[in-house]
Amino acid sequence: MILNDRIEGVLFDIDDTLVDTRGAFAHALSVLAGEYLTELPTGRHGEVLAMWRADTHGHYRAYTRGEKSAREQRMARANELHSEFGGVHLDDRGFDEWDDLFQSSFKEGWKAFDESRSVIDELRARGYRVGALSNAGLALQTEKLAACGLGDVDILVTLDTFGVGKPDPRVFVEASRLLGVSLEASAYVGDELDIDARGALGAGLGQGIWVDRPGARRGGTHEESTAAAVAEGIAVVPSLAELLG
Ligand SMILES: [Mg+2]
Structure with a gap:
């Protein structure tokens, strides 16, 4: 079990986290x-x-x-x-x-990862609140989740909310508020180490989790160091299924 005992709500990134973008x-x-x-x-x-x-x-x-x-x-x-x-x-x-x-x-080409549906269902069955926070636009992401069979996931914050996205702390704080759980009881799960997991911890969320799928790194200027993540207290998982152990 990757989620710690204080977590009551899980916020997901959409692209390359729930959906195989x-x-x-x-x-x-x-x-x-x-x-x-x-x-x-x-x-x-x-x-x-x-x-x-x-x-x-x-x-x-x-x-x-x-x-x-x-x-x-x-x-x-x-x-x-x-x-x-x-x-x-x-x-x-x-x-x-x-x-x-x-x-x-x-x-x-839109398609959810194999485990996305079952992980969301299992989280809810265990009493967690579940929502999404994305750096893309609301209309696009609503259409995308629906096309991927994930249309029941509430998209709480997008780039439309403030005109800026992650890692600005405001988007994490707002998503947590809308999810209805405290910052410390919120976890954020995403595929980009710097703007997702690190951004979440910087905003005060209880947990930042980096989904580092094998062979899926972006390269370029993106920071993708497992050692750095672990040193900062960020949990690193190869797929969403690991969230629940
Ligand atoms: Mg992403």
Whole structure:
């Protein structure tokens, strides 16, 4: 049992925590590469996914700090991919078409991790409150959870709430308040060490848990040190199933 005795409520990150977003990006970017990066061999599509997820220039993080719009960050990243892998530069109109294909393919790929449903059900059966706190937008995340069979999970806080996301302490404090449990009785579970588990502890939550799935690290500027996490009192688990032992 990873959850400590004081915990009464569990807040989950959504992307790459409850939902296999990496798999959905892999599908979407493969479709886009087939359309826009026609010189790139299929065997290199994994490199496109890796560059997207690494977010080396921090465009997505800038979005979560309220410094860029969702469109701006995605257009910048699309053009970085094209520049790196031999696609044309996308202007506004070109990006609209790219993004339409991105969104439809991304949605086709949405799928929960195998254990997400059963872990949520088991937590509730044992009396825990369960909610979600995400750095993406509410409309997108509501649609995503519903498509993944997790539509009963309350999305408590998103980027829409304050215009900024994790690791800003306000989002954790607000999610805990809405969950109806004290900060000390709240645990946060997410796949990004710095903004999720560390951010939660920084905001005063009782527990920060890092889901470090084998082979799923992002690389780039993301901090992903197990030793550092453990030294800070962060629990590290390879899947959600470990939460309940
Ligand atoms: Mg995540």
